[in-house]
Amino acid sequence: MPDHEPKRAGRPRGSSRAMLEEASAELFLEQTYAGTTIVQITRRAGVSRATFFNYFTAKSDLLWVDVDAGLARFPAALEQCAGADGPVQAVDAVERALLQVCAAFGPGQVPWALTQNELMGTTGELEASALSRFMAQVTLVTRFVGARSETSAAGNETVADRELSSRAFAMAVLAAAAAATGVWARAGVTRGALAPFVGTAIAPVCAGYRALHTVG
Numbered sequence: 748m749p750d751h752e753p754k755r756a757g758r759p760r761g762s763s764r765a766m767l768e769e770a771s772a773e774l775f776l777e778q779t780y781a782g783t784t785i786v787q788i789t790r791r792a793g794v795s796r797a798t799f800f801n802y803f804t805a806k807s808d809l810l811w812v813d814v815d816a817g818l819a820r821f822p823a824a825l826e827q828c829a830g831a832d833g834p835v836q837a838v839d840a841v842e843r844a845l846l847q848v849c850a851a852f853g854p855g856q857v858p859w860a861l862t863q864n865e866l867m868g869t870t871g872e873l874e875a876s877a878l879s880r881f882m883a884q885v886t887l888v889t890r891f892v893g894a895r896s897e898t899s900a901a902g903n904e905t906v907a908d909r910e911l912s913s914r915a916f917a918m919a920v921l922a923a924a925a926a927a928t929g930v931w932a933r934a935g936v937t938r939g940a941l942a943p944f945v946g947t948a949i950a951p952v953c954a955g956y957r958a959l960h961t962v963g
Contacts, residue, residue, distance in 0.1 A: 764802045766792040771809040772859055779868035780810075807876040810860035810869055817848050818884065824848055825891050834960040837895040838916065841888055842953045845924055845945060852931075852941035861932035881921060888917035896960075916956045923948040 770791035774783040785806055789799050803809060824844035830836050852858075864870045893913035927948035931941050 763794045763798050767799060768812055775867040780872055781868055807872055810873055813858040817851060821848050832895045834896040835957050837892040838953050838956045841920060842949060845949060846942050849942040849945045884921050885917045889914045892916060920949050920952045923952050
């Protein structure tokens with residue numbers, strides 16, 4: 748069952764940023780993403796073009812407001828979940844941190860751009876603008892896991908080996924999380940919370956990495 752309400756619960760209505768977000772959602776639904784200009788968004792919101800660029804670098808950023816807010820919490824979540832050094836401990840921290848970030852998303856907190864993409868004609872733009880965000884998180888997780896794997900590395904393991912292992916894990920676990928988010932967004936109004944979807948998707952990836960680095 749599709750969601751037809753672009754507004755999200757709890758959004759403050761007084762700020763220019765909130766007005767820009769709501770104006771863009773309305774216009775994208777009315778005349779599609781490609782058919783909407785930044786000038787039209789600012790006119791609908793009642794703010795200047797300069798104000799738009801105080802908050803966003805491009806029109807596509809409006810599609811990622813909620814997701815970007817979640818990603819902004821990820822580095823702190825990683826540090827909070829970090830324990831002792833070691834590859835197994837690092838993957839535990841990544842798993843917990845991802846689930847912690849996902850806990851903010853539920854039936855009443857769904858990124859509208861993910862549920863309205865067909866009506867708004869945003870599928871292609873979402874795919875294009877997702878790559879830079881995905882790769883930024885890959886770099887973050889790669890460095891986090893690599894730094895905590897170094898002290899417990901086996902004697903015959905090279906720096907290149909550790910980097911490859913850390914990067915492969917980062918890309919796999921984040922791709923699994925992204926796939927789960929897409930399935931969750933398309934599940935309709937009965938979807939429930941995001942975390943169980945992501946937890947199910949990333950568990951095999953995390954288990955495989957743990958098994959690879961667990962000494963019997």
